[in-house]
Each structure stands twice: as C-alpha cells, then as structure tokens.
Amino acid sequence: MNRTALLIRLSPWLFTIGLFVVWEAAVHIFKIPVFFLPPPTAIAQAFVDYAGPLARNSWITLQTTLIGFALAVGFGLLLGLVVGWSRAIYAGLYPLMIGFNAIPKVALVPILVLWFGIGFIPAVLTAFLISFFPIVVNVATGLATIEPELEDVLKALGASKLDIMRKVGIPRTLPYFFGSLKVAITLAFVGSVISESVASNYGIGNLMLQAQAQFQVPLIFAGLVVLAVEGIAMYAAMAILERRMTGWAQRSGFAQA
Amino acid sequence: MSAFVTLDGVDHAYAGAGSALAVEGLSIAVEQGEFAAVVGPSGCGKSTLMKLATGLQFPRSGSVTVAGAQVKASVKIAGMAFQAPTLLPWRTTLENLMLPLEIVEPYRSEMRRRRAEFRERAEKLLASVGLSGQGNKFPWELSGGMQQRASLCRALIHQPQLLMLDEPFGALDAFTREELWCVIRDLQAASKITVILVTHDLREAVFLADRVFVMSSRPGRIVVERKIDLPRPRDLEVTFTPAFTDIVHELRGHIVKARQ
Ligand SMILES: Nc1ncnc2c1ncn2[C@@H]1O[C@H](COP(=O)(O)OP(=O)(O)O)[C@@H](O)[C@H]1O
Ligand SMILES: [Mg+2]
Numbered sequence: 387m388n389r390t391a392l393l394i395r396l397s398p399w400l401f402t403i404g405l406f407v408v409w410e411a412a413v414h415i416f417k418i419p420v421f422f423l424p425p426p427t428a429i430a431q432a433f434v435d436y437a438g439p440l441a442r443n444s445w446i447t448l449q450t451t452l453i454g455f456a457l458a459v460g461f462g463l464l465l466g467l468v469v470g471w472s473r474a475i476y477a478g479l480y481p482l483m484i485g486f487n488a489i490p491k492v493a494l495v496p497i498l499v500l501w502f503g504i505g506f507i508p509a510v511l512t513a514f515l516i517s518f519f520p521i522v523v524n525v526a527t528g529l530a531t532i533e534p535e536l537e538d539v540l541k542a543l544g545a546s547k548l549d550i551m552r553k554v555g556i557p558r559t560l561p562y563f564f565g566s567l568k569v570a571i572t573l574a575f576v577g578s579v580i581s582e583s584v585a586s587n588y589g590i591g592n593l594m595l596q597a598q599a600q601f602q603v604p605l606i607f608a609g610l611v612v613l614a615v616e617g618i619a620m621y622a623a624m625a626i627l628e629r630r631m632t633g634w635a636q637r638s639g640f641a642q643a
Numbered sequence: 644m645s646a647f648v649t650l651d652g653v654d655h656a657y658a659g660a661g662s663a664l665a666v667e668g669l670s671i672a673v674e675q676g677e678f679a680a681v682v683g684p685s686g687c688g689k690s691t692l693m694k695l696a697t698g699l700q701f702p703r704s705g706s707v708t709v710a711g712a713q714v715k716a717s718v719k720i721a722g723m724a725f726q727a728p729t730l731l732p733w734r735t736t737l738e739n740l741m742l743p744l745e746i747v748e749p750y751r752s753e754m755r756r757r758r759a760e761f762r763e764r765a766e767k768l769l770a771s772v773g774l775s776g777q778g779n780k781f782p783w784e785l786s787g788g789m790q791q792r793a794s795l796c797r798a799l800i801h802q803p804q805l806l807m808l809d810e811p812f813g814a815l816d817a818f819t820r821e822e823l824w825c826v827i828r829d830l831q832a833a834s835k836i837t838v839i840l841v842t843h844d845l846r847e848a849v850f851l852a853d854r855v856f857v858m859s860s861r862p863g864r865i866v867v868e869r870k871i872d873l874p875r876p877r878d879l880e881v882t883f884t885p886a887f888t889d890i891v892h893e894l895r896g897h898i899v900k901a902r903q
Pocket of ligand 2: 690
C-alpha cells in the first residue's frame with residue numbers, strides 16, 4: 387500500500403480524533419461551562435459512571451430498531467412486489483402511500499400510545515412505520531422498470547407474468563432493495579428514538595430525556611455518542627450486505643479482476 | 644400454398660392511443676426460408692408489425708397467420724432480438740442464452756435432465772457467431788458487438804422457425820455492423836430459417852434480404868415490395884457494385900416519397 391492509500395484509510399480516524407481534540411481545546415480555551423457544552427473528557431467520564439444504564443438502554447434501542455426494521459423489510463418487500471406487479475394496483479396505492487409518507491411519524495406516536503400504551507410496542511411500530519416506505523418504493527421501481535424489449539422477448543416465448551417476475555423482475559430488483567435497506571435502517575433508528583423520547587420508560591431516547599431533566603449534560607452527550615455509533619454500525623452492516631448480495635450491479639468484480 | 648407469415652389488411656391501434664392507428668391496411672406475406680427486410684420512416688409501425696407477427700399485439704381488424712395458424716397467443720416458434728442486447732447482467736453469457744429454454748416448452752420441463760446437453764448447444768451457438776469460450780463472461784465484460792452476437796444466440800437457442808430482428812445493429816459502429824451482417828447471413832444460409840429484419844439502413848436491407856418491403860409513414864402500410872436478385876452467397880464486396888447501389892438508390896427514392 388502506498389502512502390496516499392494509507393492516508394486515505396486512516397483519514398476518517400484522524401478527522402474524528404481531530405474533532406474531539408479541537409472540541410476539548412475549545413471548551414478549555416473559551417471556558418465553556420460543562421452544563422452548556424461538556425468536553426469530550428467529561429463525556430468519557432459519563433460513559434464510565436453510567437456504563438450500566440447506557441449499555442442496557444442502548445441494547446433496548448437497538449432491539450427496538452431491529453424489530454421495527456425487520457417488520458418494515460417483510461412488509462415493504464411484500465407491498466413492493468404487489469405494487470410493482472400491476473399498474474392498476476400501482477396507480478391505486480401510490481397516492482395513498484405518498485399521503486401516508488407525508489405524515490410526520492412523530493404525529494402518530496400519541497395514537498400508538500392510545501392503542502398500545504407507553505413503552506416498547508409504540509417504539510417498534512414507529513420504527514416500522516417510518517422505514518417501510520423507501521423499501522416499497524425501491525422494490526416497486528425495480529419491478530416497474532424492466533426493459534419492455536426484454537419483456538417482449540420472454541412474452542413471445544409464452545412466459546407468464548410470474549415467469550417474468552422470477553427470472554427478471556426479482557433479480558433486477560435486488561440492488562434497489564438492498565440499496566433501500568441503508569436508508570430504511572437509518573429511518574427505523576430515528577423512529578425508535580423519537581418514540582422513546584416521547585412515550586417510553588426505556589431506551590437511549592428516554593435516558594437522554596431523563597438526563598436532561600436532571601441536568602446531567604455530559605450524560606446527554608454520551609447518549610448522542612451512543613446513537614452515532616449505533617447508527618454508523620447499522621448503516622455499515624447494510625452497506626456490506628448490499629455489496630455482498632449485488633456485486634453484479636456494482637460491476638465490482640470487473641474492477642478487482 | 645399460403646406464405647409462412649401473413650398479415651392481411653391489418654389495422655392496429657395501441658390501447659391508450661385512442662383511435663389513432665399505428666398501422667392501417669397492412670398486408671405482407673413472407674415465404675418459409677425467406678429473408679425479408681422491412682424499411683420505413685421512424686414511427687411508421689415497423690416494431691408494431693413485429694409485435695403483431697409474434698402475438699404480442701393483436702390486430703383491431705384483419706388477420707395474422709404464422710405457420711398456417713391464426714395468431715391468437717404468443718408465437719413460440721419465433722426468436723427476437725432488438726437494438727439493445729437486453730442481456731441480464733447477473734447471468735453469465737451462457738446462462739443468458741439458456742433463459743429461453745427455461746421458459747419455452749418442451750425444454751422447460753426437460754431443463755433439469757438435459758441441462759448439460761443444452762449448455763453444449765449454447766456453447767456451439769456461441770462458437771458459430773465467433774464467441775467461443777466467452778460463455779462464462781458476464782455481458783458487461785463483452786463489447787457492444789459481442790453482446791449483440793450473444794443476443795442473437797439467445798434468439799436462436801430454442802431453434803425457432805422464425806427470427807424477428809428489430810433494428811438489431813442500429814447501435815453498433817459501421818465495422819462491427821458489417822461483421823454482424825455476415826454473421827446473420829451465414830446463420831440464415833446454414834439453417835434456412837425465415838427472417839424478418841426491421842432496419843433503417845437500406846444497405847443492410849439490400850445486402851441481407853431476398854425481398855425488401857418499404858412502409859409508408861404512420862399509419863404504416865407496405866407501399867413498395869422489391870425483390871433483391873443479387874446472387875448468393877453475397878460478399879461484402881457486393882455492396883460496392885453498381886447493381887447494389889442502384890437498388891439502394893431506388894429504395895431511397897421510395898422512402899423519401901413515403902415520408903411525404
Ligand atoms: N405501446 C404503445 N402505446 C401507444 N402507442 C404506441 C406504442 N408503441 C408504439 N406506438 C405508436 O405506434 C406508432 C408505430 O410505432 P412503432 O411500431 O414502434 O414504429 P417504428 O418501429 O416503425 O419506429 C408510433 O406512432 C408510436 O408512437
Ligand atoms: Mg421500432
């Protein structure tokens with residue numbers, strides 16, 4: 387590996403460390419009070435002091451997000467296939483879906499609480515509701531954009547709609563589908579944290595809210611760091627999954643061969 | 644005896660296009676084993692003719708018969724290739740060739756048992772268009788001309804009696820195009836398959852075809868039918884002879900008239 391390549395590999399870490407160094411220095415130089423902007427060292431101290439609650443609650447948030455996300459994948463895939471299957475269904479459902487997607491999902495939390503009470507279930511459902519839409523749209527788009535000539539080639543051979551879906555539609559939809567998972571998991575995470583902050587006794591969202599009430603500012607920031615790390619980890623997992631599953635769409639074999 | 648492919652007095656309008664006809668009073672008869680070329684201005688209904696003859700569209704009035712039978716469903720004895728090669732990027736070239744066999748009977752139900760034999764057939768076909776040993780490459784590893792060759796193979800893999808080509812060489816450079824003319828010429832000479840070639844290249848039509856049909860502008864119908872009696876086998880050199888250019892000129896005159 388030459389020097390530039392090494393530098394590029396290291397640079398995300400260098401920039402992250404640099405950010406914390408500048409932050410720490412700024413807090414000390416400008417004498418910013420801890421209750422306004424705590425320095426990274428204070429946040430680190432909060433991690434040590436509250437390791438138990440942080441670990442427990444971040445685990446809950448992660449679970450909430452993943453369950454909501456799994457529901458969104460199942461439902462989104464199914465609805466996407468249905469919507470992409472027929473133009474009539476597409477035309478009928480599209481305005482409904484747009485309308486539903488336009489509703490800020492935080493506005494649904496009170497209704498979910500009314501139905502299911504405060505806690506885990508509204509958070510899972512918020513994560514689900516906020517994240518299925520991009521999956522539906524991507525799957526349906528993949529199906530709807532089959533080249534008409536290719537469809538003609540197969541139809542002329544007597545292929546049924548199901549044949550065309552199996553041989554062409556679904557495989558060509560996979561890159562769209564896996565691409566949408568990155569977006570969906572990020573949204574699911576947003577959904578579960580929103581719901582936790584508004585209507586739950588658990589999770590990082592709730593922990594941050596309580597820390598705020600008790601004016602434990604370093605702990606609030608520790609919560610933010612946990613969210614950032616979890617968010618990056620989930621996004622990265624989906625990006626890796628996408629690369630694994632749809633190598634042909636990225637022509638990566640070509641570049642590496 | 645009636646022709647192999649017959650359209651008789653066909654009117655057709657696409658759903659959603661209102662009553663605007665795409666073709667009107669379209670009649671054409673192509674004999675078995677014949678190489679027919681259809682030329683005409685853009686949008687005149689050449690692709691529509693293809694779709695009518697393969698059972699992808701059904702006429703509003705008039706009749707379409709292929710191989711002695713009225714066309715009521717898709718015509719499974721036809722293979723098709725278009726300007727875009729439309730190969731599936733997640734399948735190797737060989738697997739792309741096998742696609743029609745996974746669809747059309749009787750191959751479909753015999754796929755599992757005879758897979759090795761089918762693969763061999765696909766490899767032979769690839770070799771016959773100059774792609775031997777390329778079967779394991781993905782389409783995006785092939786040049787445009789090679790992809791188009793593979794697309795031709797896919798059209799032929801189920802041993803159709805009728806080959807429908809819709810501007811198959813339109814996107815290729817001049818040299819590659821002429822190479823592929825020879826590929827098609829040899830394939831047709833060897834198998835005596837009936838070919839209907841849609842093209843906007845008059846030299847291509849005259850070089851390859853036994854008969855050239857000129858269509859009017861929309862709504863399309865056949866306005867001129869020209870027998871090409873240049874001797875076969877034809878070599879690319881023939882395209883520089885006066886006899887050849889005379890025919891091209893003559894057809895050009897008809898096209899210019901058709902566009903008015
Ligand atoms: N699917 C379709 N729906 C509506 N109109 C169509 C459709 N396909 C073709 N047409 C119309 O029919 C006419 C003939 O089209 P086409 O057969 O594709 O022409 P060509 O292949 O000669 O360029 C054109 O005017 C075109 O706009
Ligand atoms: Mg066309």
